[in-house]
Amino acid sequence: MPHFAHVSLILAPDRSKLSKRHGATSVGQYREMGYLPEAMNNYLALLGWGDGTENEFFTLDKLVERFTIERVNKSGAVFDSTKLRWMNGQHLRARPSEEVTKLIGERWKTSGFLTVSEGPFVEELISLLKDGIDLITDADKVLSNLLSYPxxxxxxxxxxxxxxxxxxxxxxxxxxxxxxxxxxxxxxxxxxxxxxxxxxxxxxxxxxxxxxxxxxxxxxxxxxxxxxxxxxxxxxxxxxxxxxxxxxxxxxxxxxxxxxxxxxxxxxxxxxxxxxxxxxxxx
The missing domain is CATH 1.10.10 (Arc Repressor Mutant, subunit A)
Structure with a gap:
């Protein structure tokens, strides 16, 4: 038989109970905002748990390997959207370069910025701008900024x-x-x-x-x-x-x-x- 346990409440920045008024609340909403599944898994696992080190970047396999119920905290954890965004950027840049290029290149073509989604130009463009992209949706803003002439x-x-x-x-x-x-x-x-x-x-x-x-x-x-x-x-x-x-x-x-x-x-x-x-x- 599987064993179940409740972790502590997830709190808003003001330490009130997290609710819709604090922003997105469903997995689907976060997906539409450009968050990756592995980043969400990683961040949610750290709300009320830690492996005892300063490490915060975990793949799903590494989380399974390191998790113990004894290290789950009793106090509520604050949901930090800035930290989640940062973590998403870490996971995005950890993906194989060809996969990142495909994701961002298709995004730029679909958004109407480029006439192509792949090739040397797109690859060099992503290499130059990727450090400023934490979410796939950020790609539009950083490219628009590069192309602008204020x-x-x-x-x-x-x-x-x-x-x-x-x-x-x-x-x-x-x-x-x-x-x-x-x-x-x-x-x-x-x-x-x-x-x-x-x-x-x-x-x-x-x-x-x-x-x-x-x-x-x-x-x-x-x-x-x-x-x-x-x-x-x-x-x-x-x-x-x-x-x-x-x-x-x-x-x-x-x-x-x-x-x-x-x-x-x-x-x-x-x-x-x-x-x-x-x-x-x-x-």
Missing amino acids: LHSTLQSEEAESAIQDNLPEFCASFLAAYDSGDLVGALEEGQAGWKNWVKGLGKSTKRKGKSLFMPLRLLLTGKLHGPDIGAAVVLLYQAGTTGVIAPEVSFVTIDERVKMLREINWETLSKDHVVKETASTV
Whole structure:
């Protein structure tokens, strides 16, 4: 005969009894939200139980091997949705790479971002972005962020102040001259190796290196001050604009279009605006 036992109540963050008002309550809802079965098993097993170590990542087989009724706690356990999301990310990245690629690639095609669900472009895209994906549904947001080009809003932000004051207009002119020569496009055709060589040459010609070189480059090419590896990102952005893998419905700004936008910036007015903001903030 099997033996049954009750574990303690699962509590909400406010330590009240967990109920519908605290969010999703069925397995089906969590599946629709992008949670994996193995992550749910792992997390639920740790609500009121532990194996006596700091380890929190368990496969189902390992849970069966390590579980003992003696280590079940009597006090209620708090359901932490942030912890569950983190754990789902661990299990997602623990799956075979080809399986993760298939899941995310199909997601992007179904969501209308890509015209393909597999191939070298998709594989490199996932390799670049996977650390920011804890749920399959997160894939849409991270790809949308990579493809976006919020140049003007970033330039108007206070965070961009230091980059603008570091002779960004002059650096932009050097960048545009390098682009007009055809060297950048030729480098991007060669992939990341070509990009690295091109950046090295630009650094020498502008007498910049490290942050003073890569920060303005990231800003001009991606429209952002932060993001994944700049080399891998720019190569993928170039490919996205030349291979037809981005669905027509996506408002994607190609590298050529980004360069056109850079030519239209009134750097003098922008610099004056930042000076006014800085003066106002000190008054």
